[in-house]
Amino acid sequence: MKSYNFMLPQPGKKEVLVKQNYIFEPCFDGTRVLLYKNDDKIILLNRKSKNISYKYPEFNSAWTNINADSAVLDGVIVVLDKDKKPSLNLLQQREILDTSRDILAKSKEIPATLFVFDALELFEADFTSTTLDRRKEKLREIIRENENFRVMPYIGNGREVWTEMQKLGVEGVIAKDIRSEYQDGKSWAWMKIENIKKANCFIVGYAGDKTFADSPVLTLILGFFSDKQVKYAGRTEIDLGFGKGFDDFLSKKLIARIKKEKLNRKETPFLPEEDIEKLKKIYAGKQIMWLMPSIVAQVKHFGFTENSELIKPVFMRLRDDKWGEDCVLEKKDFQ
Known part of the structure; x- marks a missing residue:
């Protein structure tokens, strides 16, 4: 299993919301991670390539949600409030912890949710040169969702997603070219339209x-x-x-x-x-x-x-x- 770097969006404007051959996803306030699965082991790496798996013990059993012996998935960790909205305040309460006792207690009090949205590697096969629409199909095929492990929803109507994100008061919308490969670093194939500066x-x-x-x-x-x-x-x-x-x-x-x-x-x-x-x-x-x-x-x-x-x-x-x-x-x- 090889190591990967994150693909990152460029800033976009609202005109992007009507682009053809694009899908549109919520951009939640959270912590971006690459999930590495090998048999029954899960590792979560953040943007610093730091292993933060110990901070989220609720994902130790996430290997059961992935119907593949090995996988590398891209996703975002959020903490939802009682209204099922991503909460930065609750996420901060999880991220700042560093002792196992505090981490375990908070994981039960305010459990995190991992939304996965891309598949970089499956069954030791590199999928980064595959188009996004195909990677999305493969992701759906291998994921068994539960309350704390989900596939990020997306649709082809950018304005509809934008309206919903404004109602939720979250970060914005990510527009993605369905023909794009998974690239290292920033790419114009992904664009972030921000609801909040x-x-x-x-x-x-x-x-x-x-x-x-x-x-x-x-x-x-x-x-x-x-x-x-x-x-x-x-x-x-x-x-x-x-x-x-x-x-x-x-x-x-x-x-x-x-x-x-x-x-x-x-x-x-x-x-x-x-x-x-x-x-x-x-x-x-x-x-x-x-x-x-x-x-x-x-x-x-x-x-x-x-x-x-x-x-x-x-x-x-x-x-x-x-x-x-x-x-x-x-x-x-x-x-």
Whole structure:
């Protein structure tokens, strides 16, 4: 069984929703994985090629859902709320866990669902050069669905899927050319039409109470790469108390991550000098703690300013499946 890289979509516009020879799938907020099955063993690799199988014990028996001795499938892990809608808050509660006791308890309290949507390899035969419509047929043939292991639904009417995704308030729609092969990296054969503007940024620092004790509000300072240079992306606030998407447990986990990546006084912050001076003026009288740019946060936003900063970024979740180097925005993103 060989290893594979993810096929990734390019950004698309609503005009794509009426394309011929395309199918349209929901784009759920979740964690993308490649599932490797070998007999009764299941391995889940995220975008970092990190094995995250231990985080989702509910999929240990997923080999029984796949009627093939060996397989490599592409899919997305989501956590559904009581209304059967994908929930980023619930997903974050699963992703941030790292002890077997906590993981097992949460897997029973808020179990995840894996939606598979592509077959890269079956019975040790490489299917990546096969057309998408044929790969979809093979996927349907080998999958036995249950509540936590499903085949991603799709139809040929993009506008209908778009309308449903707007009602659900989820990420958007993926348009896929049924004649396309499975390719390594980004391809125009797949296009993502976003319902919500989102960006992945690395956290370069935070402002506020150094000990996190006096203020429940944590201000995260965000950055990204543009034209191979580090850029200041803006700042977003997180209420570390209850009722704001974080509970005490998640707050402690986030704070522990931040403390681990804190720079010492002799180390240079990962931002241009003009951005550092601007932030010092904004937070005059407060202390700014700088971090290694290794923690990735996903935010939703309302576009960009003339200075290429995010407008009103709102924290959504941490992205443990992303590297800081993945936080790249190009000039086209600001248009």
